[in-house]
Amino acid sequence: MSERTYIGLDVHARSIVGCALNIDTGELTRSRFEDDLLGTAEWVRGFGPGVRVVYEAGPTGFGLARHFRAAGIDCVIAAPSKLLRAPGDKIKTDRRDAKILATMLALGEVTEVTIPDPGQEALRDLSRARHVASADNAHAKQRVNAILLRHGILFQGGKSRWTREHLRWLHQQHFEDPALEFAFQESLAQEESMSVRLKRIDKEVARVAADCRYTEIINALACLRGISTVGAFGLATEIGDWTRFNGATIGSYLGLVPSEHSSGETRTQGRITKAGNAYARLLLIEAATVHKRPYRRPGILELRQLELVSPATAARARQGNQRLHARAAALEERHKMPAKARTAIARELAGWCWSLAAPLQEGRPMAGR
Structure with a gap:
């Protein structure tokens, strides 16, 4: 059987509907499983070693993907908000959803969700x-x-x-x-x-x-004003691998960039996209409110936090605090709406968080700006 087989799965709590697409022959093979991971894995294995599997991220979590990967099956999870669907397609069933997933995976149009351990x-x-x-x-x-x-x-x-x-x-x-x-x-x-x-x-x-895989990153993020230990813990665990991004893409991932509708010579920007991780975005927006307050030198709590990190990280964090306050003051002088100003600061704060966390995960020296 052809090695180029792509399988889409529509996964629910008690059922899994699968559709396998052979791109050489165009043949579709469908099956349904009632809460049977082992049976699903055996069915997938029957299509050969080159098979790829995809299903949408949802409330069922990452257990199925981990099970497939442990069995040596290449499985990815698709971001639901990035799936393409024709405007005129008004029929939605499990079988059709599984077919759409298989087709998009074969075309390379699936935006993958990172699977945490x-x-x-x-x-x-x-x-x-x-x-x-x-x-x-x-x-x-x-x-x-x-x-x-x-x-x-x-x-x-x-x-x-x-x-x-x-x-x-x-x-x-x-x-x-x-x-x-x-x-x-x-x-x-x-x-x-x-x-x-x-x-x-x-x-x-x-x-x-105080003692987990993200402790070093948590200590670094908490050096930025507005981010407490709880907030730093939330950002570190939600984002996980900061090296996936750069200073520009982290804001896009968190949905802090403007939406856009442009056509021809007309370019229109709207509200932020609110894509990506909503909880991490909320933590940053809450932290952004602090930066409009005056900032001349670190307070007692900030000094204690700076002692927990390296001198390079401490210097970078202080630079970020000064920059963010200056940015907030400039927006206030321009009489920007508070909500828009807060969002702009949160977007820039996301970049400063990345500049602290990514070098620590990569083990490279802290870069200047």
Whole structure:
């Protein structure tokens, strides 16, 4: 049988639909498997040693690709957002999706997703668990504030909330209506529970970050203003191999570059593409807000962080902090919209993160700028 066979798989939790395309004869071979990795692998092996397999990235994860690669089968995972589909194609089935994947793989039109090893995926899951806990805690706080606001009760102890003084004030609030009192106390108890949960996860992240494969990169990224140990841990685990990019492509990968619709002599740019890793993009945008604050010399916490890295990395990080603050100040002088200015800083911050992390992974000296 021909060695040039390309197989597309439409993978679901309990079923796999396969379509094999022989590009010499144009023959299509289809099959369906019900939650059977071994049977799927045997079917793929039957097409010879030169077979290539592809399936879309999705909630089923990377287990199937790892299983195929362990069995000596060349398997790639396609980025769903990069798959081409005809505008007039309004029929979507598992069989058609598998055929489209096989055809695109044969044409070399598949944009591959990097497959992390189990260790990196475990660290990534810890980082994402922290993100979920932070979001849950924020929502719990919003619910408590919403109840008080709806009944005209405002904290008079200053603008800062969720401080010790604010928490004492919250516990002093009571309502005459039993149902309302129960709802408020339950919301407050939930917030306290979420806060304890978040602190517990933060401790675990700090412990793991201090001794893992990305510790050196985490320490370097945390030298940049706005990026805490938790943020650096998230960026390091989400991106993994920084050497895949350069200073320009890292922003594109994270979806921080403008979208574009150009035709003929008309060139129109729109909002950022928001392609790629949404969590890493969020971490950078959150960090970008810090850089509009004045920056003359490193603070105590920054100095402690700079002591954890090499002199070359420390110098590069300080250069980045100065450049990013100057850039933020220039955008503010031009009266740029805050959201656009923040996004521009996040895009440049991504490049500075790359300039710190990539040389460490490559083992080369830190370059100047």
